[in-house]
Structure formats: C-alpha cells, structure tokens
Amino acid sequence: MGIIVQKFGGTSVGTVERILNVANRVIQEKENGNQLVVVVSAMGKSTDQLVGLAGQITERPSKREMDMLLTTGEQVTxxxxxxALQEKGHDAISFTGWQAGIQTEARHGNARITNINPDAIKKELCAGKIVIVAGFQGFSDVQQITTLGRGGSDTTAVALAAALNADKCDIYTDVTGVYTTDPRYVKGARKLEAISYDEMLELANLGAGVLHPRAVEFAKNYSIPLEVRSSMENERGTIIEEETNMEQNLVVRGIAFEDQVTRVSVLGLRNELTTLSTIFSTLAKQGLNVDIIIQSTTSDNKTSISFSVKTGDLEDTISILEQHKSVLNYEKIEFESGLAKVSIVGSGMVSNPGVAAEMFEVLANEGIEIKMVSTSEIKVSTVLSAEDMVTAVDILHSAFELSKEVAKV
Amino acid sequence: MGIIVQKFGGTSVGTVERILNVANRVIQEKENGNQLVVVVSAMGKSTDQLVGLAGQITERPSKREMDMLLTTGEQVTxxxxxxALQEKGHDAISFTGWQAGIQTEARHGNARITNINPDAIKKELCAGKIVIVAGFQGFSDVQQITTLGRGGSDTTAVALAAALNADKCDIYTDVTGVYTTDPRYVKGARKLEAISYDEMLELANLGAGVLHPRAVEFAKNYSIPLEVRSSMENERGTIIEEETNMEQNLVVRGIAFEDQVTRVSVLGLRNELTTLSTIFSTLAKQGLNVDIIIQSTTSDNKTSISFSVKTGDLEDTISILEQHKSVLNYEKIEFESGLAKVSIVGSGMVSNPGVAAEMFEVLANEGIEIKMVSTSEIKVSTVLSAEDMVTAVDILHSAFELSKEVAKV
Structure with missing residues (x-):
C-alpha cells in the first residue's frame, strides 16, 4: 500500500457527469489498497467564464484580484x-491550496511553490480519507492567494507527490499518453511506453503540450515517476521516469514541431563581449522569449545575430530593438516569418554522434532547406519553412523508425 | 473621518453592471473622507447555480463540502x-473570510462568529485602501472554511463594524428602508426614519425579512448604528439604533405579519412539572421551531398545550409527537391550519398598558376572531384566520396612526 497522487485536468472534470466518472477512477485506485490524493483543475469552461466577467469590468485587472477570482474555479471542482465520492460511499475531504499547505512566492499570476506542509493531508490520509486538493493555487507568506500560472495543476500534483513521498503521480488528461509525434499530423505516430524526464522536458518545451515543463522538472528533481494517461479510456499511458529504468535502444524517441516561428536578424553589430548579453537581456526584461540563437562574425569585425521568436511576439520584439537602437548600436534588422521548428528528441543521441547529420541528410534528400539549427545533448532542432513542416516530421518519423514497437528490456 | 462598513446583498451585486454601480456608491462615501470596508454577498443567482451543481451529484451533500462550494460565490464578487474600484482609479483589496480574520465555531452551514482579528483589514485601511470582504464566510480554529447561515453577510458586516469600532454600518438592500408594515399589502405603509434594535428584532423575527436577527443582536450588543437603505435609489434609509436616541412619541412602530401558520394542540397531558419541557425539548432536538405557546389546565388535573408552528413543519411535528407518545403521555393531538400571525411592535408599549387591549378591541370591532395571543414588553402577537390577515393589518395600521409622519425630536 502506497500513496498515489492523481491529477485530473479541466476537460476531465468539465461536467458533473465527468466528475462522477473521475470519482469512479479514483475509487478504483483506492480499492487497490492505496492512499489517494487527487488534484483537480477548474471545470472546463469555468476559467474562461471568470476571465470574461473580469473583462467586462476592466481591460487590465490586477493580478492579485485575478488570482482571487480564478481560484474559485478549482474550489468548486x-x-x-x-x-461525488461521498455519495458513492467513500470518505473524502477537499482542500484549497492554503488548506493543503502549498506555500508559494509572494507574486501573483505565476508564483513558484516554495514549500509544502503536508501535515493536514497526511492526517486525513491516515484517517482513511481520499484527499482532494485544488490545483493551480497556493498562498504566500503574507496570506495572499496565489496561482502557479499555466500548467499549474500539474505542478501542484507533482509537488504534492514529492512532499508526500508518493509512489507515483498519475496525470489524467484528454490524450492517452505521450506520442512519438503528434498523431493528428503523422499517421504512424505511436504511443510511447516510457520516456525520460529530460526527453519529456524537451518535448514539452517544444510544444507537445501534454505536461507542463515545470511539473516535469519537479518530478525529475524528486525522482517521482509520472504516468500520463487518459481520463476517458481505461488503458495504460506513458511512464515518465529516470533514463536508467528504460529501454535504451531508441536513439530518437520523439519528434516535436511548432509553426508560427519567425527569424529575426540583427545585422552590423559591433563585435564586443557584451553584445549578445545586451540584446537578450533587453528582450528578456520585456518578457519576450527567444528560442534558437545564432551568431556569425563577418570580416570587417562586425557581428550579426539571428534568433527565432514566436510570430505573435514579432511586433514587440522589433519595437524593443528599435527603442534601444542607440545602445545596441546595430545597422539594420531583418526578419522572416512563415517558419516552423522541427526537433528530434532522444537521450540516446549523447552516445550517437551521427544523429544530427542523419537528420540534415533526410531533410536535404527531400529538398527541404534548413534555415537555422540548434543542438543539445538530447535534441536537434531545425528551423525551416512552415510549408515543409508536416512533410519533414513525416519523413523523419519514418527515417528514425519511430512507428516500430520496441521490445521491452 | 471615520470607518464605515457597507454591506451589499446578492441582488445589489447581481450583474457586472450592478457591481459597477456599487463601486460608485462606495467611491461616493470614500470621497466623503471615510475609511471604507465593504462586505458583499454572492452575485444574485450564483448561489442557486452552485446548489444546483451539488444537487446533480447528491441529494444530501455534506455541510463541509457545501461550505467549500458556496463560499466561492462571494469570492467571485x-x-x-x-x-471595478481599481478601474475607477481607487486603491482596493479583497479579502476572503479567513483573510479578513473572521473566526467562527467549528461547525458547517450555520456557524457563529467567535472572534475577529481585524489587523489585516486595519493595515490596508491605513494604507488608504478600500477593503472588500466576502460576507457569509469565516474559518474555524481547525482551518476549515465555514459559513454563517442565512443572512450571514449582514452578520459579517455588523461584526466587522464592531471589531473595527466603526462609526456606522450601512446595509444596502433592495428595499429603501424599514416600513411600518409591508407596503405591498398596506397602501399607507410608511418608511420609518428610525427604529430601535429591539423593535427591529421583533420585526425581523416576525418575517419583515430586511435584516437578519443575528446581525441586529450583534449591532445591539456593540451599539453599532445600522442604516438600512436602497442600493439603487440615492435616498436616506432607516436608522436602527438605541431607543434613547429616538423619537419617543410612537407607541406602536410597526406591524409584522405572516401566514402559513398552524396551531397544534396536545390534549389530555398529565399535569406534571416536566410536561412542558419534555414536549418542547423533544421538538427542539429535531430542529422544529415552535412559536406561540399556550398552556391551560382542566378541572381533572390534566393539562393541554397549544402552540403555533409553520405549516410546512406540521407533518414533522405530528410525526415526532406520535413517535414519543409513550413518553409524553397525552390523549390526542388536534391541529388547525390556514392561520396567520399579526403582531404590533413598539418600544412605547412598556409604558402604555392599554395597547394590547386596544389591539383586541380593533380586531373585535371588525369581527375578527383571535385564536391565540402572546405578549412581550414591546410586542403583542395574535393568531387569526389567514383570510383575515390583510384586513387586520390594514385596520391596525390605521388605528395606531402609523401612516402619519412624526415630527423629528
């Protein structure tokens, strides 16, 4: 008998009927002899409705009051x-973020968890109760209600699993697991049995969208095995765990991709030590996220810097660069929209130096131009024309044989 | 400059438009140079919607979980x-019950406030902020979210006024004040300028419905002047304060009435010291509220007891009496439904012994039969046929000259 943390997202609890369905899933695990902590999000559309109410009052609501407003959503669930659990004959008790002892930074809208005091939850678990905890929310040391930002309920679940020394953390969602790539685009996409934290992080950052990166980081730091699985179908999902536990024979484990990418080039910069840091700290201060960065030096001791941004951030990026032209001291800015990023991810790359070369070759053979490249130990990202994105994913998926079932080790 | 507590009920904050209107009322008082604490209820229908959600899950939700669910309503408001206040350029901050330091008994659905720690509110007031507090809710010493039961937001407002040593507490509602009687039934009904706590208590208990009795009691105990006024119209309401501050020349200040009254008679009881207490403690244990009680002793040393109950409680009352027949040891039960209660209320009665007699005479002259009578120092209640109720109120209103404006003292 162990402690299991389960997390159900907004779609899984979107209606009363689905909440009753979730209750059945919870009871099933409870009857396997486990102690259960269940983290839930706000019901489906309720967050949008609350945001809509605020929008009727002001275009720029204070973050503190938005936290106050939005946290009612999980409290309802x-x-x-x-x-529902009580109606089905099981002892259960609900906790808001502050009741569950989830302490965060004293900032609103996007606070990080700083500490969890699990005493109240432990007491109820020992009394045989199923403990239901509101995801996404916490409280600061000055007794303010805070929220954890996007994907916050995942983080709540994993952090609770760590604080309770849980045996595992199951993330129930509207997909059945983590796939080699997006099955809506690639017919051969296959559900993975297992994936490492690092691979999941790379896939999550690249837009796979199943699990929030902060939650994966937390799980990695505390070695909490995660399972991503469907709240609707009763089938096994994908385990996210330490690499050492897993089958090693796959070099590439998944392909992530996203469009709406724009490349921005800042040309004719003076080649100084501080040039790079000045540009990117200026952008970061304005909350703009830059992805792939490439620097090239020209013969006249000038340097050029290219980076990719989300197309939606292009206007702000250009405007900030122009505002700081006197400090940054560049000649001109160019940009190219209509791009996409395609990345292959896999822990096996570390010991397989030819993987990047193979990727470039596969794309070249298809006549796809690579505009930018970035590599890490377990990932190779390429920026290419958005028109080529789906084709590129498709041929890479075949080339790295991702559709094939792999024998269990 | 003083502290004013304002309370706005569910109808007054029922829509975004009305919340913006409330913001204007708050700002008006703030600009008069006062420090403001504003207590609000859940938006109009939202409590019903939440109750409806629970009703789809279970017919008998736990009180603790209902408190968890319902308190989200005020948190949204x-x-x-x-x-809205921030959008209009004023510094404001919202507090839930626990943030506002509203401690209650550790019971759910109908907890009493045990203590208020106003430090957090005072700090924000000193910083020049308007403080918004969720009505109806508090927290127990074991960190549970509790609610105060019906009329709870009124109680929150008055209790905060007491804890903050406020100058006054304004209860904004959907009526313009306290009337001599219900203006929907009696054409000459007149808004009172002032009324004493005790009179208001008698009127509230008798169904005037403007203010919750517990809130009036609280105000009386801490000598907090209340004003009941309209959230829609900008006119003075009715002040509720100590009798000593008021015009004394009205003997009767108001007439309360309610129908759906049933008289129950328990006949042929043994005339023992414990008979009365046994019957009414048995009923009280089952949560049944008994109103007027009359005991009469017959020649054979037997006794009969009549009391009035709400017609809706009749079935339960009879059933409980029958269950306990062996203990109570009575001969038979009779009841008469279709009755109403009409009461005259006024502090001046204490020093005017003829008031009750005058009431009986007025009713007798109209041919109205009085079936039960009960008197207190500031109230005379009569039970009569429901058919006679409106006529009785009308003629009493005239007989005691309640339509007349009274000169200010």
Missing part, C-alpha cells in the same frame, strides 16, 4: 468531487 | 468589485 474539489467540493463537487468530494461530494 | 469581492474580486470583481475590487477590480
């Missing part, structure tokens, strides 16, 4: 799920 | 009102 926890009470309804507790009622 | 406080954040929206804070946003």
């Amino acid at each position: 926890i009470s309804l799920l507790a009622m | 406080i954040s929206l009102l804070a946003m």
Whole structure:
C-alpha cells in the first residue's frame, strides 16, 4: 500500500457527469489498497467564464484580484468531487491550496511553490480519507492567494507527490499518453511506453503540450515517476521516469514541431563581449522569449545575430530593438516569418554522434532547406519553412523508425 | 473621518453592471473622507447555480463540502468589485473570510462568529485602501472554511463594524428602508426614519425579512448604528439604533405579519412539572421551531398545550409527537391550519398598558376572531384566520396612526 497522487485536468472534470466518472477512477485506485490524493483543475469552461466577467469590468485587472477570482474555479471542482465520492460511499475531504499547505512566492499570476506542509493531508490520509486538493493555487507568506500560472495543476500534483513521498503521480488528461509525434499530423505516430524526464522536458518545451515543463522538472528533481494517461479510456499511458529504468535502444524517441516561428536578424553589430548579453537581456526584461540563437562574425569585425521568436511576439520584439537602437548600436534588422521548428528528441543521441547529420541528410534528400539549427545533448532542432513542416516530421518519423514497437528490456 | 462598513446583498451585486454601480456608491462615501470596508454577498443567482451543481451529484451533500462550494460565490464578487474600484482609479483589496480574520465555531452551514482579528483589514485601511470582504464566510480554529447561515453577510458586516469600532454600518438592500408594515399589502405603509434594535428584532423575527436577527443582536450588543437603505435609489434609509436616541412619541412602530401558520394542540397531558419541557425539548432536538405557546389546565388535573408552528413543519411535528407518545403521555393531538400571525411592535408599549387591549378591541370591532395571543414588553402577537390577515393589518395600521409622519425630536 502506497500513496498515489492523481491529477485530473479541466476537460476531465468539465461536467458533473465527468466528475462522477473521475470519482469512479479514483475509487478504483483506492480499492487497490492505496492512499489517494487527487488534484483537480477548474471545470472546463469555468476559467474562461471568470476571465470574461473580469473583462467586462476592466481591460487590465490586477493580478492579485485575478488570482482571487480564478481560484474559485478549482474550489468548486474539489467540493463537487468530494461530494461525488461521498455519495458513492467513500470518505473524502477537499482542500484549497492554503488548506493543503502549498506555500508559494509572494507574486501573483505565476508564483513558484516554495514549500509544502503536508501535515493536514497526511492526517486525513491516515484517517482513511481520499484527499482532494485544488490545483493551480497556493498562498504566500503574507496570506495572499496565489496561482502557479499555466500548467499549474500539474505542478501542484507533482509537488504534492514529492512532499508526500508518493509512489507515483498519475496525470489524467484528454490524450492517452505521450506520442512519438503528434498523431493528428503523422499517421504512424505511436504511443510511447516510457520516456525520460529530460526527453519529456524537451518535448514539452517544444510544444507537445501534454505536461507542463515545470511539473516535469519537479518530478525529475524528486525522482517521482509520472504516468500520463487518459481520463476517458481505461488503458495504460506513458511512464515518465529516470533514463536508467528504460529501454535504451531508441536513439530518437520523439519528434516535436511548432509553426508560427519567425527569424529575426540583427545585422552590423559591433563585435564586443557584451553584445549578445545586451540584446537578450533587453528582450528578456520585456518578457519576450527567444528560442534558437545564432551568431556569425563577418570580416570587417562586425557581428550579426539571428534568433527565432514566436510570430505573435514579432511586433514587440522589433519595437524593443528599435527603442534601444542607440545602445545596441546595430545597422539594420531583418526578419522572416512563415517558419516552423522541427526537433528530434532522444537521450540516446549523447552516445550517437551521427544523429544530427542523419537528420540534415533526410531533410536535404527531400529538398527541404534548413534555415537555422540548434543542438543539445538530447535534441536537434531545425528551423525551416512552415510549408515543409508536416512533410519533414513525416519523413523523419519514418527515417528514425519511430512507428516500430520496441521490445521491452 | 471615520470607518464605515457597507454591506451589499446578492441582488445589489447581481450583474457586472450592478457591481459597477456599487463601486460608485462606495467611491461616493470614500470621497466623503471615510475609511471604507465593504462586505458583499454572492452575485444574485450564483448561489442557486452552485446548489444546483451539488444537487446533480447528491441529494444530501455534506455541510463541509457545501461550505467549500458556496463560499466561492462571494469570492467571485469581492474580486470583481475590487477590480471595478481599481478601474475607477481607487486603491482596493479583497479579502476572503479567513483573510479578513473572521473566526467562527467549528461547525458547517450555520456557524457563529467567535472572534475577529481585524489587523489585516486595519493595515490596508491605513494604507488608504478600500477593503472588500466576502460576507457569509469565516474559518474555524481547525482551518476549515465555514459559513454563517442565512443572512450571514449582514452578520459579517455588523461584526466587522464592531471589531473595527466603526462609526456606522450601512446595509444596502433592495428595499429603501424599514416600513411600518409591508407596503405591498398596506397602501399607507410608511418608511420609518428610525427604529430601535429591539423593535427591529421583533420585526425581523416576525418575517419583515430586511435584516437578519443575528446581525441586529450583534449591532445591539456593540451599539453599532445600522442604516438600512436602497442600493439603487440615492435616498436616506432607516436608522436602527438605541431607543434613547429616538423619537419617543410612537407607541406602536410597526406591524409584522405572516401566514402559513398552524396551531397544534396536545390534549389530555398529565399535569406534571416536566410536561412542558419534555414536549418542547423533544421538538427542539429535531430542529422544529415552535412559536406561540399556550398552556391551560382542566378541572381533572390534566393539562393541554397549544402552540403555533409553520405549516410546512406540521407533518414533522405530528410525526415526532406520535413517535414519543409513550413518553409524553397525552390523549390526542388536534391541529388547525390556514392561520396567520399579526403582531404590533413598539418600544412605547412598556409604558402604555392599554395597547394590547386596544389591539383586541380593533380586531373585535371588525369581527375578527383571535385564536391565540402572546405578549412581550414591546410586542403583542395574535393568531387569526389567514383570510383575515390583510384586513387586520390594514385596520391596525390605521388605528395606531402609523401612516402619519412624526415630527423629528
């Protein structure tokens, strides 16, 4: 008998009927003899409705009051799920973020968890109760209600699993697991049995969207095995765990991709030690996220810097660069929109130096031009024309034989 | 400059438009140079919607989980009102019950406030902020979210006024004040300028419905002047304060009435010291509220007891009496439904012994039969046929000259 943390997202608890369904899933695990902590999000559309109410009052609501408003969403779900479990004959109790002892930084809208005091939860678990906890929310040391930002309920679940020394953390969602690539685009996409934290991080950062990166980081740091699985179908999902536990024979484990990418080039910069840091700290201060960065030096001791941004951030990026032209001291800015990023991810790359070369070759053979490249130990990213994106993913998926079932080790 | 507590009920904050209107009322008082604490209820129908969600899950939700669910209603309103005030350029901050330091008994659904720690509110007031507090809710010493039961937001407002040593507490509602009687039934009904706590208590208990009795009691105990006024119209309401501050020349200040009254008679009881207490403690244990009680002793040393109950409680009352027949040891039960209660209320009665007699005479002259009578120092209640109720109120209103404006003292 161990402690299991389960997390159900907004779609899984979107209606009363689904909440009753979630109750059944919870009871099933409870009847396997486990102690259960269940983290839930706000019901489906309720967050949008609350945001809509605020929008009728002001275009720029204070973050503190938005936290106050939005945290009611999960509070509704926890009470309804507790009622559903009680109605089905099981002892259950619901906790808001502050009742569950989830302490965060004293900032609103995107606070990080700083500490969890699990005493209240442990007490109820020992009393045989199923404990339901509101995801996404916490409280600061000055007794303010805070929220954890996007994907916050995942983080709540993993952090609770760490604080409770849980045996595992199951993330129930509207997909059945983590796939080699997006099955909506690639017919041969296959559900993975297992994937490492690092691979999942790379896939999550690249837009796979199943699990929030912060939650994966947390799970990695505390070695909490995660399972991503469907709240609707009763089948096994994908385990996310330490690399050492896993089959090693796959060099590439997944392919991530996203469009709406723009390349920005800042040309004719003076080649000074501080040039790079000045540009990117200026952008970071304005909250702009830059992805792939390439620097090239020309013969006249000038340097050029290219980087990719989300197309939606292009306007702000250009405007900030122009505002700081006197400090940055560049000649001109160019940009190219309509691009996409395609990345192959796999822990096996570390010991397989030819993987990047193979990727470039596969793309070249198809006549696909690579505009930017970035590599890490377990990932190779390429920027290419958005028109080529799906084709590129498709041929890479075949080339690295991702559709094939792999024998268990 | 003083502290004013304002309370706005569910109808007054029922839509975003009304919340913006409330913000204007708050700002008006703030600009008069006062420090403001604003207590709000859940938006109009939102409590019903939440109850409806629970009802889809279970017919008998736990009180603890209902408290968890329902308290989200006020939390939504406080954040929206804070946003509205901020949008209009005023510094405001919202507090849930626990943030506002409202401690209650550790019971759910109907907890009493045990203590208020106003430090957090005072700090924000000193910083020049308008403080918005969620009505109806508190927290127990074991960190549970509790609610105060019906009329709870009124109680929150008055209790905060007491804890903050406020100058006054304004209860904004959907009526313009306290009337001599219900203006929907009696054409000459007149808004009172002032009324004493005790009179208001008698009127509230008798169904005037403007203010919750517990809130009036609280105000009386801490000598907090209340004003009941309209959130829609900008006119003075009715002040509720100590009798000593008021005009004394009205003997009767108001007439309360309610129908759906049933008289139950328990006949042929043994005339023992414990008979009365046994019957009414048995009923009280089952949560049944008994109103007027009359005992009469017959010649054979037997006794009969009649009491009035709400017609909706009749079935339960009879059933409990029958269950306990062996202990109570009575001969038979009779009841008469279709009755109403009409009461005259006024502090002046204490020094005017003829008031009750005058009431009986007025009713007798109209041919109205009085079936039960009960008197207190400031109230005379009569039970009569429901058919006679409106006529009785009308003629009493005239007989005691309640339509007349009274000169200010």
